[in-house]
Amino acid sequence: MAEQKIILGHGSGGRLTHELVRDVFCRHLGDNGPSSLDDGAVLDFPAGRLVYTTDSYVVSPLEFPGGDIGTLCVAGTVNDLAVMGAKPLWLSLGVILEAGLSFQTLERIVRSIARTAAAAGVQIVCGDTKVVERGRGDGIYINTSGVGVLTRPLAEAPVAPGDKILINGTIGDHGMTLLTLRRGFELGTHLQSDCAPLNHLIEKVRAVVDVKWMRDPTRGGVATALNELADGSEWGILLQEESLPFSEPVRGLEELLGLDPLYSANEGKVLMVVSAADADKACALLGGQAAVIGEITAEHAGRLVLNTTLNTRRTLGVLTSDPLPRIC
Amino acid sequence: MCLAIPIQISRLSGDEQAEGTQQGVVLPFSTAVIENPQVGDYVLVHAGIAIQKLDEADALETLAVWAELQQER
Amino acid sequence: MQLKDFRDPGLASKLVGAIHAAMPSGRFTVMEVCGGQTHTIYKYCLREMLPENLRLISGPGCPVCVTPIRFIDRAVSLALDHGCTVYTFGDLMRVPGTAMSLERAAAEGGDIRAVYSPLQALARAADEPEREAVFLGIGFETTMPAVILPIVQAAEQGIENFSVLLSGKRVPPVLEAVLQSPDVRVNGFITPGHVTAVIGTQPYAPLCEKYRVPMAVGGFEPLDLLAAVLNLAQQFAACTHENANAYTRAVPSDGNPKAQALMARVLEVADDELRGLGTVPQGGFAIREEYAAFDANRRFDIQVESREPAGCACGQVLCGVIEPPECPLFRTVCSPDSPVGACMVSAEGACNAAYLFE
Numbered sequence: 001m002a003e004q005k006i007i008l009g010h011g012s013g014g015r016l017t018h019e020l021v022r023d024v025f026c027r028h029l030g031d032n033g034p035s036s037l038d039d040g041a042v043l044d045f046p047a048g049r050l051v052y053t054t055d056s057y058v059v060s061p062l063e064f065p066g067g068d069i070g071t072l073c074v075a076g077t078v079n080d081l082a083v084m085g086a087k088p089l090w091l092s093l094g095v096i097l098e099a100g101l102s103f104q105t106l107e108r109i110v111r112s113i114a115r116t117a118a119a120a121g122v123q124i125v126c127g128d129t130k131v132v133e134r135g136r137g138d139g140i141y142i143n144t145s146g147v148g149v150l151t152r153p154l155a156e157a158p159v160a161p162g163d164k165i166l167i168n169g170t171i172g173d174h175g176m177t178l179l180t181l182r183r184g185f186e187l188g189t190h191l192q193s194d195c196a197p198l199n200h201l202i203e204k205v206r207a208v209v210d211v212k213w214m215r216d217p218t219r220g221g222v223a224t225a226l227n228e229l230a231d232g233s234e235w236g237i238l239l240q241e242e243s244l245p246f247s248e249p250v251r252g253l254e255e256l257l258g259l260d261p262l263y264s265a266n267e268g269k270v271l272m273v274v275s276a277a278d279a280d281k282a283c284a285l286l287g288g289q290a291a292v293i294g295e296i297t298a299e300h301a302g303r304l305v306l307n308t309t310l311n312t313r314r315t316l317g318v319l320t321s322d323p324l325p326r327i328c
Numbered sequence: 329m330c331l332a333i334p335i336q337i338s339r340l341s342g343d344e345q346a347e348g349t350q351q352g353v354v355l356p357f358s359t360a361v362i363e364n365p366q367v368g369d370y371v372l373v374h375a376g377i378a379i380q381k382l383d384e385a386d387a388l389e390t391l392a393v394w395a396e397l398q399q400e401r
Numbered sequence: 402m403q404l405k406d407f408r409d410p411g412l413a414s415k416l417v418g419a420i421h422a423a424m425p426s427g428r429f430t431v432m433e434v435c436g437g438q439t440h441t442i443y444k445y446c447l448r449e450m451l452p453e454n455l456r457l458i459s460g461p462g463c464p465v466c467v468t469p470i471r472f473i474d475r476a477v478s479l480a481l482d483h484g485c486t487v488y489t490f491g492d493l494m495r496v497p498g499t500a501m502s503l504e505r506a507a508a509e510g511g512d513i514r515a516v517y518s519p520l521q522a523l524a525r526a527a528d529e530p531e532r533e534a535v536f537l538g539i540g541f542e543t544t545m546p547a548v549i550l551p552i553v554q555a556a557e558q559g560i561e562n563f564s565v566l567l568s569g570k571r572v573p574p575v576l577e578a579v580l581q582s583p584d585v586r587v588n589g590f591i592t593p594g595h596v597t598a599v600i601g602t603q604p605y606a607p608l609c610e611k612y613r614v615p616m617a618v619g620g621f622e623p624l625d626l627l628a629a630v631l632n633l634a635q636q637f638a639a640c641t642h643e644n645a646n647a648y649t650r651a652v653p654s655d656g657n658p659k660a661q662a663l664m665a666r667v668l669e670v671a672d673d674e675l676r677g678l679g680t681v682p683q684g685g686f687a688i689r690e691e692y693a694a695f696d697a698n699r700r701f702d703i704q705v706e707s708r709e710p711a712g713c714a715c716g717q718v719l720c721g722v723i724e725p726p727e728c729p730l731f732r733t734v735c736s737p738d739s740p741v742g743a744c745m746v747s748a749e750g751a752c753n754a755a756y757l758f759e
Contacts, residue, residue, distance in 0.1 A: 187353050187354065187355055187517075188353070188354030188355075188356075189352055189353045189354065190352060191352075191353075247352075248351045248352040249351065249352035249353050251351045251352075252349075252350040252351030252352050252353035253353055255333050255350055255351070255404060256333055256350055256353060256355060257517070258331050258440075308444070308445050308446065309408055309410060309445075310408070310410050310413050310445050310446075310450070310623060311410060312445055312446030312447070312449050312450065313446065313449075314443070314444070314445075314446050315757070316757075317756070317757040331437055331621075332543065332595045332598075332621075333404075334402055334404070334651075336402075357518075358520060358550060360546075360550055360663075361546050361550075361657060361659045361660040361663055362657075362659065363659055370402050372595065372598060372651055374543055374544065374547060374595060375490070375517065375518045375519065375540075375544055375547035375548075376517060376518020376519065376520045376521065376547055377518070377520070377546055377547045377550060379543060379546060379547075379595065379598055379599055379657060379660060380595075380598040380599070380651055380652070380653075380656075380657050382402060382650055382651055383649070383650045383651075383653075384402055384650075386649050386650040387402045387406075387650040390628075390649065390650060391406055391407075391412070394412045394415060394416060394624065394628065395412060395415070397415035397416065397418065397419045398415075398418075398419075399415065399418030399419050399421070399422050400414045400415055400418045401414055401417045401418040401421055401450075
């Protein structure tokens with residue numbers, strides 16, 4: 001039997017669409033999928049403030065070591081809610097399929113969505129499917145918007161000099177993994193994307209420690225996220241190069257391609273600011289290769305500064321555009 | 329202008345190709361302009377080709393000379 | 402031979418101490434001529450560690466920065482007017498041409514692909530025989546072997562749809578052009594370690610003699626650069642002008658004869674234009690007649706009209722005549738997001754480094 005593929009008819013709204021939604025999406029999403037297929041989902045919102053986010057996913061290739069666009073589209077949106085301090089509840093799933101996409105690939109992606117939603121404890125409550133002609137899409141584009149509930153805002157005490165900055169593990173894994181897959185830079189590594197939902201981990205830390213600020217350092221990396229924190233403040237941020245956790249292959253790629261992993265995307269990492277007294281406890285709760293990577297300082301107002309391994313200091317600016325490997 | 333990395337040759341193949349590893353990244357490269365490359369040799373790899381062999385003994389000696397310097401700052 | 406051995410803070414401290422102890426009084430300017438070294442200097446803030454009276458400046462050693470605007474325009478034309486698949490090092494993608502950069506040309510429909518090695522360009526050209534493939538061969542002598550090896554392989558394997566648009570430059574004539582410039586006074590040079598690993602140290606000897614200027618081959622790790630500075634500091638104190646080597650583990654004095662032979666086979670020395678220096682006698686390379694079929698300059702009739710951007714002072718920055726902040730466009734009009742000249746685009750350009758790191 002010929003391999004089954006998406007055709008334009010799957011987007012027509014008729015029988016084929018219905019079958020696609022039922023046999024691929026609903027079937028694989030299972031308990032984490034919509035309970036009804038009405039035009040909208042009617043939901044009982046718990047006590048607290050509503051937090052709402054959206055993200056679109058256009059990653060290429062669709063599947064990569066450590067995950068796929070399915071893992072990403074759930075984890076990314078869940079994490080945006082989680083770093084706001086909200087408990088993620090419901091996701092919408094809007095999908096644009098390119099005619100010619102194989103069913104097998106689509107099913108793998110939907111299974112990833114289901115698995116990641118289950119891991120995060122969230123429900124896909126509504127969705128939409130469209131199909132575009134072959135050549136007008138990269139296989140699949142996904143948009144997920146997410147709703148969460150904020151019952152307890154982030155710590156009342158503002159960020160201040162002396163506070164510590166933590167991260168829950170190695171830096172730059174996702175961005176560097178994708179780079180190795182781009183044609184022209186095929187270099188063998190065991191590197192994997194760190195793509196994962198972080199809401200349970202964040203809840204675990206917040207149950208014990210007052211977290212003052214959180215961000216998931218996705219596009220633009222840790223350096224861009226921390227610049228956003230420092231920008232316009234009366235205090236600055238000092239990172240310790242010695243303390244930055246990197247996996248070995250990321251270090252290798254940094255040397256080989258001349259790319260700075262501080263500007264590479266992370267999809268399973270959270271940056272947190274906590275008081276100095278809470279730093280060790282928070283780090284222990286984060287586990288794995290979590291580390292204290294720097295602190296808020298009274299100097300360098302508004303700037304992110306790196307203390308190098310040679311104890312000299314340099315400013316880490318904001319990423320200007322997509323970093324391409326260099327030869328110089 | 330020369331982002332060239334020291335890599336230790338881990339594998340050689342017949343057509344002047346080799347492979348080495350830099351901190352967990354496997355890099356293929358050409359040995360076309362290296363004399364008599366051997367597995368275990370350290371070479372400098374730039375833009376996909378090895379441009380020079382590295383002298384390990386010299387490297388160690390250099391580090392030792394620097395360690396002997398008296399003044400610190 | 403781990404990289405981190407050559408970044409050891411304890412040894413750095415000793416080298417810095419020795420530099421401070423060795424430097425005589427008086428003001429001295431040391432120039433490095435290599436984008437990779439510029440990058441290391443900024444990354445580790447080495448200038449902060451040096452004595453007040455020792456000024457370390459960057460010269461025209463960034464191949465992206467010295468590539469004339471006309472080269473970018475010709476590359477864009479190959480992609481958009483001639484329908485070629487253009488392969489390039491990533492560094493070139495955002496350099497502004499007269500009308501547009503390669504990145505912009507890709508957005509306009511040009512088939513432009515960044516690669517890590519020219520050999521990958523050849524492999525892909527072989528896979529797509531119906532497309533004309535051109536590799537943008539920029540670089541100094543370090544990169545020339547990598548740029549011309551695919552030409553030799555293409556000739557041997559009968560691959561007919563591959564050519565190179567060459568803009569190869571030579572370091573010794575560039576050093577001489579700087580030494581002859583009335584605008585900049587350099588007391589000592591750190592010569593580029595990986596260029597010298599290919600060409601050997603001999604080419605610098607006549608310059609040391611003629612201009613009575615000391616030179617030291619420098620590597621790319623912070624300790625290597627500090628060691629080269631130490632050698633020059635010692636030479637300043639002793640008033641010598643020797644052609645020294647502070648990167649002996651990678652640089653035998655005769656360089657790489659096999660690479661030199663390959664280069665001689667495919668390339669001939671030619672006068673060439675370097676941005677900021679004008680035409681430098683014997684400053685570049687051209688592809689020999691026997692390999693004309695692989696020379697994109699001869700293979701395609703490329704017509705472009707090129708113009709330097711108004712007010713751009715890249716030329717002066719490149720030669721160390723002015724520091725980036727002294728360019729009127731720095732930060733006001735010219736930034737990494739909207740660069741006017743190559744010095745701001747290239748990760749090794751002095752302006753880019755000054756903008757991001759300071």
